[in-house]
Amino acid sequence: LLLKESWEFEKNPMASRGSPLHGPRIRLIEQAQKLFSETKEHNFEARAAEEQAKLLRLQHELEVSTKQAIFMDSSISDTIRTCIVLGNHRAAMKVKTEFKVSEKRWYWLKAFALATVRDWEGLEKF
Amino acid sequence: MAQIPSLDNAPLNLSSLREQSQKELLNILKNIRGKKCLVIDPKLGGTLSLLIPTSLLKENGAELRHLSADPVQTECSKVIYLVFPQLNLMKFITSHIQNDVSKGVQREYFVYFVPRRTVVCEKIFEEEKVHQMLTLGEFPLYVVPLDEDVLSFELDLSLKECLVDGDTSSIWHVANAIHKLEFAFGVIPNVRAKGKASTKVADLLNSLQVEDPVNMGDMAIPEINTLILLDREVDMVTPMCFQLTYEGLLDEILQVNNGSVEVDASIMGGQQDGKKVKVPLNSSDKLYKEIRDLNFEVVVQVLREKATSIQQDYAEVKSTSQSVSELKDFVKKLNSLPEIARHVNLAQHLQSFTCKPSFHGRLDIEQTILELQNYEICFEYIEEMIHKQEPIVNVLRLLVLFSLTNSGLPRKNFDYLRREILHSYGFEHMPSLYNLEKAGLLKKQETKNNWLTITKALQLIVDQTGTSNPNDISYIFSGYAPLSIRLVQHAIRSGWRSIEEIIRLLPGPHLDLKRGVSNANSISETVPGAQSIIDRVADGRRSLVLVVFIGGVTFAEIAALRFLSAQEGIGYDFIVGTTKIVNGNTILDTLISTKN
Numbered sequence: 001l002l003l004k005e006s007w008e009f010e011k012n013p014m015a016s017r018g019s020p021l022h023g024p025r026i027r028l029i030e031q032a033q034k035l036f037s038e039t040k041e042h043n044f045e046a047r048a049a050e051e052q053a054k055l056l057r058l059q060h061e062l063e064v065s066t067k068q069a070i071f072m073d074s075s076i077s078d079t080i081r082t083c084i085v086l087g088n089h090r091a092a093m094k095v096k097t098e099f100k101v102s103e104k105r106w107y108w109l110k111a112f113a114l115a116t117v118r119d120w121e122g123l124e125k126f
Numbered sequence: 127m128a129q130i131p132s133l134d135n136a137p138l139n140l141s142s143l144r145e146q147s148q149k150e151l152l153n154i155l156k157n158i159r160g161k162k163c164l165v166i167d168p169k170l171g172g173t174l175s176l177l178i179p180t181s182l183l184k185e186n187g188a189e190l191r192h193l194s195a196d197p198v199q200t201e202c203s204k205v206i207y208l209v210f211p212q213l214n215l216m217k218f219i220t221s222h223i224q225n226d227v228s229k230g231v232q233r234e235y236f237v238y239f240v241p242r243r244t245v246v247c248e249k250i251f252e253e254e255k256v257h258q259m260l261t262l263g264e265f266p267l268y269v270v271p272l273d274e275d276v277l278s279f280e281l282d283l284s285l286k287e288c289l290v291d292g293d294t295s296s297i298w299h300v301a302n303a304i305h306k307l308e309f310a311f312g313v314i315p316n317v318r319a320k321g322k323a324s325t326k327v328a329d330l331l332n333s334l335q336v337e338d339p340v341n342m343g344d345m346a347i348p349e350i351n352t353l354i355l356l357d358r359e360v361d362m363v364t365p366m367c368f369q370l371t372y373e374g375l376l377d378e379i380l381q382v383n384n385g386s387v388e389v390d391a392s393i394m395g396g397q398q399d400g401k402k403v404k405v406p407l408n409s410s411d412k413l414y415k416e417i418r419d420l421n422f423e424v425v426v427q428v429l430r431e432k433a434t435s436i437q438q439d440y441a442e443v444k445s446t447s448q449s450v451s452e453l454k455d456f457v458k459k460l461n462s463l464p465e466i467a468r469h470v471n472l473a474q475h476l477q478s479f480t481c482k483p484s485f486h487g488r489l490d491i492e493q494t495i496l497e498l499q500n501y502e503i504c505f506e507y508i509e510e511m512i513h514k515q516e517p518i519v520n521v522l523r524l525l526v527l528f529s530l531t532n533s534g535l536p537r538k539n540f541d542y543l544r545r546e547i548l549h550s551y552g553f554e555h556m557p558s559l560y561n562l563e564k565a566g567l568l569k570k571q572e573t574k575n576n577w578l579t580i581t582k583a584l585q586l587i588v589d590q591t592g593t594s595n596p597n598d599i600s601y602i603f604s605g606y607a608p609l610s611i612r613l614v615q616h617a618i619r620s621g622w623r624s625i626e627e628i629i630r631l632l633p634g635p636h637l638d639l640k641r642g643v644s645n646a647n648s649i650s651e652t653v654p655g656a657q658s659i660i661d662r663v664a665d666g667r668r669s670l671v672l673v674v675f676i677g678g679v680t681f682a683e684i685a686a687l688r689f690l691s692a693q694e695g696i697g698y699d700f701i702v703g704t705t706k707i708v709n710g711n712t713i714l715d716t717l718i719s720t721k722n
Binding site: 044045048049051052055074075076077078099101102104105108109112 | 509510512513514515541544545546548549550551552553556
């Protein structure tokens with residue numbers, strides 16, 4: 001039952017996708033995380049939910065600071081890409097360390113992102 | 127060429143089956159007098175196009191509409207809904223009616239369920255207080271012939287329902303469909319089943335026979351000799367491999383739907399206006415029948431030969447004076463030109479995919495995964511795909527294959543890759559991963575890995591035998607023989623007994639039944655010493671084997687079965703029954719949660 005409940009929560013934030021009220025969504029995910037962490041087998045799910053809540057907060061901050069509503073609901077990788085494309089390398093770096101993104105993935109993302117904005121100099125430097 | 131396949135060459139009288147369904151549908155229309163509007167479940171539309179030409183429906187005074195949330199725009203005072211018993215569709219219907227009522231429009235409503243009505247759906251009508259305005263009925267469509275030798279039960283979600291949701295309604299459906307076939311063609315004496323759902327279907331078939339027996343008196347010899355039931359779950363490896371037959375590639379790249387593909391007109395040599403054209407693909411097209419099951423490499427050669435031979439003939443006609451009969455032959459050949467042109471166009475389009483290096487890279491890695499050769503390389507390949515954010519279906523398809531042949535991934539890798547996937551594709555894929563895990567397609571390593579034992583015992587990996595002149599079904603995947611078809615081979619040759627040990631390694635129970643022809647009610651359970659060779663039909667005809675895949679079958683596997691029956695010394699014809707034609711992508715699509 002506990003499991004089922006937590007999956008309900010899981011699906012809920014997706015149902016309310018696109019709603020302007022992100023506050024309750026973060027709370028929902030945190031609730032899901034608590035439910036997950038009550039059982040041993042769902043360690044992985046619990047951590048993932050925790051990260052997602054963190055990501056949503058971070059994306060909210062980014063949207064406020066850049067005044068562009070393009071971050072919400074994109075994945076961690078996409079967030080990093082968007083940051084680099086916007087030339088905001090410090091923010092990208094912050095996301096990277098925050099979520100312990102591996103060097104391998106970081107290089108792919110950076111290369112792709114720099115290529116998208118045709119920043120060949122930047123690409124060569126790195 | 128018509129999209130509705132001609133069934134004249136079928137080993138079984140399938141046209142009678144189709145005619146019966148046609149008649150049932152037309153009767154529904156005829157019983158409702160005057161002009162009427164037929165509102166069809168969009169998912170049913172494709173199925174119906176294989177059954178009946180739309181012109182025939184229109185002749186019977188029906189206006190055709192697709193069912194959606196928007197109210198039906200029609201002048202007709204009678205509205206007929208033809209739907210699968212799905213809850214969201216019932217809501218559409220009630221909202222239509224309520225909309226009419228609020229506008230003061232008076233209409234008669236009829237709802238026909240395919241294949242049968244369910245209590246839940248009727249409850250919805252009652253709750254919404256519209257049930258007095260409705261006339262309910264059933265359109266018992268259980269089987270649709272897709273081609274001369276393929277029957278579909280048209281159950282898109284059967285695999286997900288069985289493996290993830292625990293919904294077994296498709297088992298009931300399949301058993302009823304087979305029982306319906308038995309009414310037409312006699313009780314099938316030999317039944318072999320492997321897998322949870324399959325054995326349940328076999329049991330159900332027996333109880334159906336007790337409840338509602340097929341009268342054996344008027345039938346001399348049952349036309350179908352053997353029924354082989356296989357769960358898709360038994361062999362999930364094969365559908366995850368990229369299909370390499372012509373038809374398989376068409377499905378992988380362009381998606382074959384209800385016996386036709388939709389492509390840009392420009393591909394088929396038409397105008398460049400971005401219009402789509404529908405190309406029908408079935409055995410009525412003689413050239414297609416010849417090449418559909420060949421390895422794509424060979425298809426290109428065959429097409430080239432055909433084209434050059436016509437060119438040569440043309441040169442001859444021009445240069446020398448010929449007799450009238452020779453000219454006649456030539457003209458006859460020219461008649462096949464549109465067919466050749468059609469397939470040259472399609473093949474050319476496919477080639478633009480198959481000559482890409484990424485395509486070869488993918489095939490190489492599949493081969494490595496199948497042979498369990500180098501864990502590290504495969505792992506890194508998949509990791510890199512995730513990092514490059516390649517389409518998630520492609521990633522998951524390889525990952526599932528990887529997990530299957532390794533009987534799961536070590537815990538550390540399992541968690542790592544799952545985390546990378548969530549990071550790359552977003553948190554909303556959590557339920558997808560959960561579904562895959564529940565279906566056993568993606569898991570952490572717990573048990574001993576049996577894949578190598580299975581491949582060796584069943585000779586799944588065969589050294590390249592040459593794709594142009596194959597002598598084994600492994601040509602289908604250029605070196606890998608589909609597990610499911612190897613099982614079928616053993617099942618017809620000697621039953622499950624000879625491979626008892628191997629079959630235990632695969633998921634689900636198995637069952638070997640012999641059903642009495644003389645006394646229908648005495649049914650022997652799991653005969654341990656089931657007879658070794660299926661009795662040949664006495665008058666020297668080839669015996670007929672119905673192979674049913676619960677959870678879907680790929681074109682490649684159908685090709686393998688056709689190849690087998692064409693082999694010398696095999697006295698069997700195969701008919702394939704399936705819940706749906708699938709490929710790795712369509713299977714995964716049902717498991718991946720979409721964004722709403």
